Amino acid sequence: MKQTAFEQLHSPTWRALEDQLQLLEKGGKPSPEAQQQFAALFRKVCHFHALAQERHYSSFLVDHLDNLVSRAHQQLYRRKHPIRQPLIRFVVSGFPALVRAERRAVMWAAVLFVSPLLLFFIGGQIAPELVYTVLSPGQTADMESMYDPANKVLGQARDSDTNWGMFGFYIYNNISVAFRTFASGLLLGVGSGFFLTYNGALIGAVSAHLTNVGFTTTFFTFVVGHGSFELTAIVLAGAAGLKLGYSLLAPGQMSRLNSLKQASHTAIGLVYGVILMLLIAAFIEAFWSSNNLFAPWQKYSVGGFLWTLVLGYLIFSGRGRGGSA
Numbered sequence: 214m215k216q217t218a219f220e221q222l223h224s225p226t227w228r229a230l231e232d233q234l235q236l237l238e239k240g241g242k243p244s245p246e247a248q249q250q251f252a253a254l255f256r257k258v259c260h261f262h263a264l265a266q267e268r269h270y271s272s273f274l275v276d277h278l279d280n281l282v283s284r285a286h287q288q289l290y291r292r293k294h295p296i297r298q299p300l301i302r303f304v305v306s307g308f309p310a311l312v313r314a315e316r317r318a319v320m321w322a323a324v325l326f327v328s329p330l331l332l333f334f335i336g337g338q339i340a341p342e343l344v345y346t347v348l349s350p351g352q353t354a355d356m357e358s359m360y361d362p363a364n365k366v367l368g369q370a371r372d373s374d375t376n377w378g379m380f381g382f383y384i385y386n387n388i389s390v391a392f393r394t395f396a397s398g399l400l401l402g403v404g405s406g407f408f409l410t411y412n413g414a415l416i417g418a419v420s421a422h423l424t425n426v427g428f429t430t431t432f433f434t435f436v437v438g439h440g441s442f443e444l445t446a447i448v449l450a451g452a453a454g455l456k457l458g459y460s461l462l463a464p465g466q467m468s469r470l471n472s473l474k475q476a477s478h479t480a481i482g483l484v485y486g487v488i489l490m491l492l493i494a495a496f497i498e499a500f501w502s503s504n505n506l507f508a509p510w511q512k513y514s515v516g517g518f519l520w521t522l523v524l525g526y527l528i529f530s531g532r533g534r535g536g537s538a
Contacts, residue, residue, distance in 0.1 A: 216270045223261050227281055230254040234281070237288050255285040306531025308486035313527070315452060315479060318459070322451035325406050326444075330413035330420075337421025344422040347415050356419055360428045360435065379503070383495035387443060391450040391487050395480070398451075402458020409451040416444075434509050437516030438502045441523040442494035446487045453480040453487070490523075 214222075233243055233251055243251070262278035312319060337343045344353055390412065397404020423432040460476035461469050501515070 227258050234284050309527045309530040311482050318452040318455045322448045325409040326413040326448050329410050330417035333414045333417030334421045341425050344418045347418045360431045362431050380499035383498050387491040395450040395454045398454025398457040402455050405451045405454030434512035435502045439494040439497040441520040442490045446490035450487045453483040456480045
């Protein structure tokens with residue numbers, strides 16, 4: 214087909230697209246019918262552009278169609294929705310729905326974390342030397358120093374004099390632990406299982422030792438607030454790692470690579486939620502948990518409320534909304 218006939222036959226299509234582009238680029242809003250036609254016009258002009266190049270039509274026509282395609286592509290694939298809306302949807306319904314959908318992995322992770330925690334907590338009070346199986350004498354002494362009731366500020370010894378400085382430290386520390394727990398799931402799930410078990414044993418042993426030396430109030434009033442977010446997040450990071458490991462151990466009819474790719478979509482969704490929970494935990498730990506100006510009953514009341522909030526959120530939030538991660 215000669216160029217003249219080609220232009221007579223198809224120019225109304227690219228002129229219609231150009232009219233819509235001029236409106237969109239000026240900030241106007243096309244009618245609903247025009248919006249539905251835009252994608253179809255874009256596909257047709259892409260086809261015409263390819264034909265014009267293949268048939269060696271004039272550079273003026275090829276360049277004109279190329280310009281229209283570029284402008285239309287920019288309008289079609291630009292961000293039409295702010296990130297705030299999908300983020301809110303994920304937090305309100307997508308993440309808790311994903312946790313419930315993966316409850317099997319979550320339960321296994323919880324068992325691997327809570328069982329050694331209880332074992333070392335109970336065993337540490339019966340046999341106080343048990344703490345030295347997970348902590349050196351020097352580390353044990355540091356723990357006693359951090360939770361000494363004489364301290365004005367409880368918890369991690371501060372390298373910074375500001376709460377904001379500790380907020381950053383807690384974010385780094387917590388996310389490092391969560392990432393190791395998650396990423397080590399690639400070792401057929403063994404790595405995630407190890408870190409869940411080790412962290413559970415560590416927390417149980419420390420809790421037992423500080424109880425034995427009489428620092429019960431200072432320790433538990435410190436951890437009860439942020440623990441609801443932090444400990445739950447560690448369990449969920451472990452569940453994401455176990456998901457990866459299981460996909461490699463039991464790929465079913467798929468190849469291990471495809472099975473891992475499929476599982477990674479779910480696992481990454483869990484990790485997004487874990488990061489949000491750890492940010493909240495770090496904020497509470499820096500600005501609330503470390504403050505010993507409040508009475509123990511106030512700390513326990515807030516901690517109980519936060520535990521109820523976290524568990525209620527994961528169990529009930531987003532039910533019936535059809536939210537997805």
